[in-house]
Amino acid sequence: MMSRRASARVRAATAMLAAAVVAVGCGSSGAPAGAESSTLVAYTGASGDFQINFNPFAPSNLGGGGTIFQPLFFYNVLRDADPTPRLGTEFAWNEDGTQLSITLRDGVTWSDGEKFTAADVVFTLDMITKHKGMNNTGYAGRAEAVDDTHVTIAFDRPSFLDGPSVLGKTYIVPEHKWKDIADPAVAVVKDPVGTGPYVLDEFKPQAFTFKANPTYWGGEPAVKKVRYLSLSGNQAGAAALKAGQIDWQTGPVPDIKDVGKTYPGYQSTITHANQIVLVTCSSAALGCQGPQTDPAVRQAIYHAIDRTQTNALAFENTSSDISPSFLLPGRDDALLSDKLQNKTAPMRPDQAKAQQILESAGYAKGPDGIYAKDGTPVALTLSVVAGWTDYITAVDTIGQQLQQAGIKLTPQQVSWNEFVDSRDRGAFQLIIDSLYQGPAPDPYYLYNFFYSTAQTAAVGAKPGPNVSRFSDPQVDQALDALKLLNPTDTTARQPHLDTIQTRIEQAMPYIPVLTQGTVNVYHEAKFTGWPTKDDLYASPAAWAHPDNAEVFMRLRPTGK
Structure with a gap:
């Protein structure tokens, strides 16, 4: 975080950055007067050069979900509400x-003028x-x-839970453009054709711009352009915000509790949905290496974290409690298992318990104060993306806390591309990241994403969301x-939710830190x-999709 008392040097840097943002953001010198009043500049926390790819299915995609490529319906995961029609207007399940x-x-057309039909939906699903x-x-x-x-859509067995994924998180693509793509899972799409309210206008390594789709079926949006910036990190984002050169930013900024005074003309919304975790490469059977493959080490780390201190130092006290079940406190209270050891993770550390767990598992403290077993110390590397200042502070803080429990933690800052590569290959011990919610407000989706054997792979192969390489037959069943x-059958579901919650609390492949206050x-x-x-x-996060498209379509420029 930047100092709360900005020095003259920081103020000068802010002015220079503002000039740079203006240079990137103003477009052609021939833009009509007032054009910038309907251009929204967004910063999602991206750093480094953008690599062009608007394939909504590729892990490296830059966006376009909802804005360029639309789902059939929009589901709001923050509240229990009926889905909003988009490319679909109605849907119904049969009884079983x-x-x-659907x-x-x-009367919908693709942005190149071709007609959208059911054939495009079938092609996408196939x-x-x-x-x-x-x-x-x-x-x-x-x-x-x-017709x-x-x-x-026919299923061999009851598949109610497939509904929100198919209807709300599957971005429909044009058959006439995609039918000849050999490997659409990783293909680079530079010239996206969609049905959404925006089309790609311009791409540069430091900024790309969407412009309003004049033939959009819902009417051309009032926000005529949306420009996404890449900056050097959170501090640069905060400086640009201070200079009034960003209209929408998701990420930590100084003095957030007094945002209207600190940033005149701005307001803030803080939501609690994503859950900050220390992701462990957990499975030795699938090729993970290091002390973190031992559940005892993971449990010791869990009890050694001072979450109150971490929240204060890294997150300006904007984060909240987290449950080792990964149910969202408040939203999912009725589903919380009474068999859990902790309904929420302890906010204060218990160093004695952490040490007792290690010693019971055969670890002994060495002369350097670090626990070891069979000659191997509990020394771990924790990777964090360079520029993520809140996470960097959290990593440094947690490292000092674990030292007191006899665990050595070495922070390692890496680029976003390095972070993704090592995460996907399983070439890490610990990384700090967050678990996200699914397509509907139901914990099943998070469990299926991050704990299912079907969503992981051996080290060296690319997994689905389950990058921890966790695999447990009871959880799968x-x-x-x-x-x-x-x-809707909550009574029948609860025993299975109990099994998942208790098993993942014991195994802890994702070590709970806090429920992130997304600023x-x-x-x-x-x-x-x-x-x-x-x-x-909709989610007020600039990086959330398709939620950000819902926001763009609701906004109206004031002309200022």
């Missing part, structure tokens, strides 16, 4: 959950089934076009059972219609 019928919006790397939810349906505006049940700062003086704590019609 083996057939999903009615599509008529493509996902043929390419495992695209199928992060285990979708196993068989889609069929009844141009109706699709049916419980997930399979949940998928067969109607999500979103927005330019209220320049645009109206932002999601607020009283009206969270």
